[in-house]
Amino acid sequence: MKELLVGTKKGLFVLRGDGPEAFQIVTRVFEGDVVEYAMRDPRSGRYFASVTSGFYGPRLMWTDDPAGTWEHAATLAMPTDTDATMERIWVVRVGEAPGQLWAGIDPAALFESRDGGTTWELNRGLWNQPSRPGWDPGNGGLCLHSISTWPGDPQRLSLGISAVGTWHTIDGGETWTPGTKGLVPRYMPEELRETTTALCVHNLWRAPAMPERLFLQFHGGVYRSDDAGSTWIDIAPGLPSDFGFPIVGDPADPDSAFVIPMNADIDRVTVDGQVRVYETRDAGTTWTARSEGLPRYPAYLTVLREAFDRGGQGATMGLWFGATSGEVFGSIDAAASWFTVAPRLAPVTSVRVA
Amino acid sequence: MPVVLLRSPLRDLAGGRRSLQLPGTTVGQVLRALEGEWPKTTGWVLDERGVIRRHVNVFVNGERASADVPVADTDRLHVLPSITGGSR
Numbered sequence: 116m117k118e119l120l121v122g123t124k125k126g127l128f129v130l131r132g133d134g135p136e137a138f139q140i141v142t143r144v145f146e147g148d149v150v151e152y153a154m155r156d157p158r159s160g161r162y163f164a165s166v167t168s169g170f171y172g173p174r175l176m177w178t179d180d181p182a183g184t185w186e187h188a189a190t191l192a193m194p195t196d197t198d199a200t201m202e203r204i205w206v207v208r209v210g211e212a213p214g215q216l217w218a219g220i221d222p223a224a225l226f227e228s229r230d231g232g233t234t235w236e237l238n239r240g241l242w243n244q245p246s247r248p249g250w251d252p253g254n255g256g257l258c259l260h261s262i263s264t265w266p267g268d269p270q271r272l273s274l275g276i277s278a279v280g281t282w283h284t285i286d287g288g289e290t291w292t293p294g295t296k297g298l299v300p301r302y303m304p305e306e307l308r309e310t311t312t313a314l315c316v317h318n319l320w321r322a323p324a325m326p327e328r329l330f331l332q333f334h335g336g337v338y339r340s341d342d343a344g345s346t347w348i349d350i351a352p353g354l355p356s357d358f359g360f361p362i363v364g365d366p367a368d369p370d371s372a373f374v375i376p377m378n379a380d381i382d383r384v385t386v387d388g389q390v391r392v393y394e395t396r397d398a399g400t401t402w403t404a405r406s407e408g409l410p411r412y413p414a415y416l417t418v419l420r421e422a423f424d425r426g427g428q429g430a431t432m433g434l435w436f437g438a439t440s441g442e443v444f445g446s447i448d449a450a451a452s453w454f455t456v457a458p459r460l461a462p463v464t465s466v467r468v469a
Numbered sequence: 470m471p472v473v474l475l476r477s478p479l480r481d482l483a484g485g486r487r488s489l490q491l492p493g494t495t496v497g498q499v500l501r502a503l504e505g506e507w508p509k510t511t512g513w514v515l516d517e518r519g520v521i522r523r524h525v526n527v528f529v530n531g532e533r534a535s536a537d538v539p540v541a542d543t544d545r546l547h548v549l550p551s552i553t554g555g556s557r
Contacts, residue, residue: 170551189512199518
């Protein structure tokens with residue numbers, strides 16, 4: 116039995132099923148609030164949900180039973196000496212050290228927990244970056260949305276921040292180095308493209324079997340890095356559009372990546388009114404559309420950055436994504452075919468395999 | 470002490486109490502006292518800087534007030550969701 120955590124603008128839906136047929140809703144919680152993101156730590160079984168009330172602000176909630184009582188992780192808040200306030204919790208990731216979790220928030224801040232998510236502490240190395248006063252937000256805010264761990268090495272971590280590029284540490288977060296060479300921000304004047312820090316990264320995927328390799332969906336561009344994020348190679352040729360939000364890969368194949376192209380930043384819907392996932396198995400040299408079972412024209416869907424996930428690997432890898440139209444789709448054969456997991460939920464903000 | 474009147478979901482976070490007497494000489498102090506007595510309310514009305522959240526309204530005896538407004542022992546504070554804060 117598979118379990119999906121689907122964050123929506125109207126609460127968290129927990130779905131269970133086997134596929135390839137619709138899943139059952141086993142519980143819905145935080146009704147009326149936006150659940151920006153939800154995940155489960157496979158080590159502890161603990162669930163986390165980023166919940167934003169339209170009235171009472173954002174908070175991280177956790178539980179061991181999603182249908183039971185949720186606790187507020189109250190220490191995930193900006194320390195008073197920062198004179199900042201938390202706008203949104205974008206992502207929570209399992210760390211490589213025991214009990215370690217990472218959380219990325221707006222305003223471009225990283226938090227670490229070392230006790231399984233009960234208490235949290237601001238990463239001061241990133242917060243105190245000298246260039247921070249010049250950091251500019253994207254449309255979604257100054258969001259730290261991508262956290263990529265390095266398998267087996269808790270000292271190494273990569274971040275994606277919109278719109279401040281990628282950042283990397285090799286000392287557990289004491290110091291950070293930007294990695295932006297090769298990224299081309301077409302939304303900036305040509306004379307500023309090489310020097311600007313306004314680099315709108317949308318999502319990162321690290322290939323676990325070759326951790327120096329990262330794939331990146333940019334605000335207009337798809338890139339690969341083979342040197343742990345220092346330099347980036349354009350791999351968008353072959354896609355119908357280089358705009359999109361999420362990017363994932365097959366852990367068994369470091370040459371793999373999957374994206375869901377949308378028309379452009381000024382028209383964020385699926386290209387040609389058709390829902391297609393594009394797959395590369397040669398590190399971005401070629402791309403193939405995977406759409407069997409997905410909606411055909413007219414289907415103008417928007418898939419947000421955290422609304423695409425995978426589970427397992429290889430030929431039976433599961434792929435799951437949701438759209439702001441409220442639909443959730445899944446594949447249990449590594450994108451070869453797709454089925455509808457849920458047809459009419461609220462607008463989907465995130466999808467994660469529990 | 471000033472009286473604070475709460476609605477759900479804040480009421481649920483304050484042990485189901487609709488009305489509480491809390492110490493303080495400003496709105497902000499009274500709301501911090503609420504967090505001190507009922508920690509689950511922390512961060513719901515005041516943000517980390519002590520500012521009342523944009524889509525929450527606090528009224529003192531019927532007049533909308535910010536965190537720095539003085540309050541007296543006989544004052545009544547209503548904490549209400551704003552009509553501007555509906556879910557996105």
